Every structure is written in C-alpha cells, then in structure tokens.
Amino acid sequence: MSSIIRGDDNWDTTPPAYGRVVRTAGNVSTTSTSLVEVTGSSITITTGANPIYFGACHTIRNNTVGADMVFNFTIDNALQFGTTGLIQDQAASSQWNMISPQGQSAVLSAGSHTIKEKWRVGGGTGLLLASTAEGSMFFVNEIK
Amino acid sequence: MIVTHEVMIDCTSMTGEECSDLCLTALGHGTDFNLKASSLTDTLHGSVSIIHNDSPLPHIFSIEVYETDEAPTAVTSHGITTGRQSTLARPAVMPTEQDLINKLETLA
Numbered sequence: 278m279s280s281i282i283r284g285d286d287n288w289d290t291t292p293p294a295y296g297r298v299v300r301t302a303g304n305v306s307t308t309s310t311s312l313v314e315v316t317g318s319s320i321t322i323t324t325g326a327n328p329i330y331f332g333a334c335h336t337i338r339n340n341t342v343g344a345d346m347v348f349n350f351t352i353d354n355a356l357q358f359g360t361t362g363l364i365q366d367q368a369a370s371s372q373w374n375m376i377s378p379q380g381q382s383a384v385l386s387a388g389s390h391t392i393k394e395k396w397r398v399g400g401g402t403g404l405l406l407a408s409t410a411e412g413s414m415f416f417v418n419e420i421k
Numbered sequence: 422m423i424v425t426h427e428v429m430i431d432c433t434s435m436t437g438e439e440c441s442d443l444c445l446t447a448l449g450h451g452t453d454f455n456l457k458a459s460s461l462t463d464t465l466h467g468s469v470s471i472i473h474n475d476s477p478l479p480h481i482f483s484i485e486v487y488e489t490d491e492a493p494t495a496v497t498s499h500g501i502t503t504g505r506q507s508t509l510a511r512p513a514v515m516p517t518e519q520d521l522i523n524k525l526e527t528l529a
Contacts, residue, residue, distance in 0.1 A: 304437040309468035309485065310446070310507040316472050316483055317480040342523050345459070399506065400458035401439045401518065402435040408475070418447040 279401040289325070289421065297416035298393075300407035307396060307403050312362070313350055315405065318394035318415040325421060326387045329359075332379030333394050333415040341401025348378040351393045357382070357413035362395070373406075381420070390415045422486045427479040428525050440480075443512050445469060448484065448524050453514070456484075456516050458507050462493070466512040484521055489524055 298318050305316055331350055332381070339346050348363030356362070363378045378394075394415045396403065407413035440463045448469065450456045456467050457464075467486040493502040508520035526528055 292426070302472075302478055303480075304473045306437045306473065307468065308440045309440065309470060310458055310465060310505050311468075311491075311509065313468065313470055313485065316448065316481065327498040340458075344458075361505075364503065397505070398458070400461050400463065402438045402441045402457060404441075407472075409458055 285302070285383050291325070293419040293421045294322040294324050295416070295418045296322050297414060298411040301409045302407070304407050305405045305413075307398060307399050309403055310399065312347070312356075312395040312397045313396045315396050315415070319391060320393075320415070320417045321391045322417060322419065323389045324387065324419045325420060326384055326419045327419050328351055328382045328384050329390070329392070329417055329419050330379070330381050331392050331417045332377060333413075334375075334404040336373050336376045336411050337365065337403065338373050339369065339398055339403050340371075342367055342370050343399075344401045345399035346374075346403050347397045348376065349395045350378070350380060351360075351367075351395060352382055352385070353418050354391055358394075367401075368404075422488055422515075422518065424482070424484045424486075424521050426482045426484075426522050426525050427529050428482065429476070430473075430474055430480045430528050432480075432507055433475070435526050437471075440473055441469065442469055444471060444480075444482070444525070444528060448521060449516075454512050454516070462505040462508070464508040464510050466510055482525060486516065486521075488515070
C-alpha cells in the first residue's frame with residue numbers, strides 16, 4: 278500500500294517584487310535647495326506584507342566647496358531619513374564623491390508602493406554622473 | 422509652478438555645471454529671479470533640474486518657480502547646522518510657463 282506525504286499547501290511561491298532605474302544616457306544636475314526627485318528615480322512595486330530594501334549608487338559633486346549634497350528617499354511620499362536626510366559635504370573643488378545611500382523599511386502593507394529618491398543642494402549646482410562610462414543606479418527590493 | 426520641457430542641446434564640450442549655468446542664464450537667472458544659491462542663505466525664486474541626455478536624446482528640464490514664500494528650515498544641534506538655510510520666495514514678476522519654454526528654446 279502506497280502513501281502520499283503532502284507538504285504545506287501554504288508556501289508563498291510569488292517571487293519578491295523589485296525594480297531598478299539604471300541611467301546611462303546623460304548626467305543629472307540640480308540647483309534646488311529643497312528636496313526634489315532625482316529626475317526619473319521613481320519605482321512602483323506591488324509587495325506583500327513585507328519590508329523593502331532600497332538604495333542608490335552615484336558619483337556626485339557640487340561645484341561650490343562647502344556646499345551640501347543631501348539625499349533622501351520617500352515611500353508613498355513619507356521621507357525615510359528625516360526632514361533633511363543623508364548629507365555629503367563638498368570638501369574640495371571638483372572632487373568626485375561616490376555615494377551609496379540606502380535603507381530598509383518597516384513591514385509595509387500589502388499592495389502597491391511608490392519609492393522615490395530625492396536630493397537637494399545647500400548651494401551651487403549638484404551634478405550626478407549618469408553616462409555610459411559612469412552609470413547611476415536606484416533600486417528597490419522586497420524582502421521575503 | 423513646475424514646468425517640464427525638452428530641448429535638444431549639445432553639451433559634450435562643457436561640464437554639466439557649465440551647461441546648467443548656460444541654461445540658467447537663458448532663463449533670466451539674476452537677483453530678481455534667483456535660480457541658484459551662491460551662498461547658503463540666499464533668497465531663491467526657483468530651481469532648475471536637468472537630465473543632460475546625450476544626443477540624439479533631448480535635455481529634459483524641470484523648472485520649479487516658488488509661488489509662496491518659505492522660511493529656512495535649518496536647525497543647529499550639537500554645533501552642526503542642517504536643513505535648508507536658503508529662503509524661498511515668490512518672484513516679484515511671476516513668469517508664465519510659456520515664457521520659460523520660450524527662453525529654453527533659445528538654447529536649441
């Protein structure tokens with residue numbers, strides 16, 4: 278007599294949601310001293326009741342020594358790193374800075390969520406490289 | 422007011438900051454229409470964000486002009502000042518969206 282052993286029928290077989298924005302078509306600049314979207318850096322994913330991991334990798338500089346470059350993220354318009362955000366100070370003229378701002382959310386409600394990367398300068402012009410030689414990436418992963 | 426517009430510009434012979442400054446000049450950047458802070462405590466009337474796409478793709482502009490005044494949000498804690506130190510102000514003469522687009526088109 279044969280027997281069949283059944284496993285748990287409740288396995289979550291849905292792969293984790295993810296999204297990314299890879300820019301290589303041209304650099305991005307801003308003169309905004311209030312947080313604005315890093316143009317085009319918006320990802321909408323549909324998740325389960327799980328946290329997400331989000332981050333970005335950039336090469337940046339400000340053409341004014343001493344001026345801040347600030348990065349932050351929003352999840353459904355809620356800032357994730359306080360009202361200011363993560364600060365990079367331009368220490369020397371023309372110096373390029375590699376930055377990788379990143380974070381993890383608390384458990385989100387199941388459904389659609391929009392994650393955006395934002396930035397601003399303290400003064401001068403902020404420049405973010407995004408070319409075929411120096412790419413730029415923004416990404417979001419559901420953790421499950 | 423936020424104006425988004427695309428213009429074909431070849432900026433391969435200049436830095437991104439130089440291209441940005443060129444665009445600011447075309448938009449009338451100055452004391453009465455200040456789009457870039459030259460000091461941390463400047464009063465600003467707007468800002469310009471640009472995707473400097475390489476040809477044959479156009480540059481993509483996002484121009485924000487402040488319609489209401491906003492005081493600085495800077496705070497000092499443990500001797501460190503963070504937050505926005507600039508003041509945002511509505512320009513005395515509010516440009517129209519078409520004004521800004523026409524000025525950008527002079528760069529083409």
